[in-house]
Amino acid sequence: MKKPKWIVVTHGGAGSSKKVLDAVTLAARTGMRMLRKKNSALDAVEEAVVVMEDDPRFNAGTGSVFRIDGTIEMDASLMDSEFHCGAVATIKGVRNPIRVARKVLESPHILLAGSGATEFARRMGFTYHSPVTRRALRRLSRVQGWLRSGRLPKYAHKWKSYSLDTVGAVAMDSRGIFATSSSTGGTSIALPGRVGDTPLIGCGIYAGPCGAVSVTGVGEAIIRQVLSKSVYDKLVAGRSASEACKWGISLYDPSIPMGIIVVNADSGAGASNTGMPVCILAR
Numbered sequence: 012m013k014k015p016k017w018i019v020v021t022h023g024g025a026g027s028s029k030k031v032l033d034a035v036t037l038a039a040r041t042g043m044r045m046l047r048k049k050n051s052a053l054d055a056v057e058e059a060v061v062v063m064e065d066d067p068r069f070n071a072g073t074g075s076v077f078r079i080d081g082t083i084e085m086d087a088s089l090m091d092s093e094f095h096c097g098a099v100a101t102i103k104g105v106r107n108p109i110r111v112a113r114k115v116l117e118s119p120h121i122l123l124a125g126s127g128a129t130e131f132a133r134r135m136g137f138t139y140h141s142p143v144t145r146r147a148l149r150r151l152s153r154v155q156g157w158l159r160s161g162r163l164p165k166y167a168h169k170w171k172s173y174s175l176d177t178v179g180a181v182a183m184d185s186r187g188i189f190a191t192s193s194s195t196g197g198t199s200i201a202l203p204g205r206v207g208d209t210p211l212i213g214c215g216i217y218a219g220p221c222g223a224v225s226v227t228g229v230g231e232a233i234i235r236q237v238l239s240k241s242v243y244d245k246l247v248a249g250r251s252a253s254e255a256c257k258w259g260i261s262l263y264d265p266s267i268p269m270g271i272i273v274v275n276a277d278s279g280a281g282a283s284n285t286g287m288p289v290c291i292l293a294r
Contacts, residue, residue: 019039019055027288029286101124101125
């Protein structure tokens with residue numbers, strides 16, 4: 012069978028439903044359009060994530076959730092198989108954290124956090140943008156009600172309340188270069204300054220000569236397994252994209268929501284224990 016020239020895979024987060032598959036598909040089509048125009052895999056995954064950051068139904072960019080103190084802090088990252096990578100953590104007041112992460116990638120650094128990341132964004136020309144939505148305000152009110160009552164839901168029972176609808180994309184371009192990206196507003200029940208897996212290379216994303224990986228779910232659980240790099244190592248060992256995805260999901264109890272997308276030279280794949288929306292395009 013002839014190998015594809017271009018591949019794009021997108022996901023809408025372990026906490027998302029099929030109701031947002033339209034946007035996940037649009038993101039994949041946007042990435043594929045970039046590849047057909049001879050843009051890089053890195054360009055493709057950036058633009059794919061921008062589509063979802065701009066859709067308020069996702070917990071990324073516009074649509075990001077509040078922390079328990081009523082602030083919004085966002086994380087994003089990109090990486091390609093030539094080991095170029097950039098990330099931001101707990102950044103505030105920008106429309107597209109993934110675009111700021113791309114600027115970090117083009118700098119001497121890999122990860123900028125907090126006020127330093129926000130100041131860097133301003134210096135790079137990113138103007139202030141409020142990501143506050145009615146959906147996020149309703150979620151904040153619900154979370155603060157739980158905290159006041161002392162009845163905090165557990166992941167195993169009400170994990171959707173934690174807002175795990177991170178977004179991500181992986182791609183392969185015509186040169187055989189792989190890239191991955193991810194963006195999130197974090198979780199609703201989180202202290203200010205909390206950083207999950209998304210901006211941590213090897214945890215939320217990883218890419219190398221054998222492929223690229225982007226994951227979503229409970230960040231603390233992902234970090235403990237260095238999940239993206241662990242799944243990538245399965246590609247190095249000769250597993251298919253689909254096998255690598257399924258292996259990664261098998262590491263976790265089904266009560267812990269997880270989702271993984273993978274691309275290698277042969278195909279793209281996605282797997283989750285939540286039924287997360289995934290779109291796979293190959294040409």
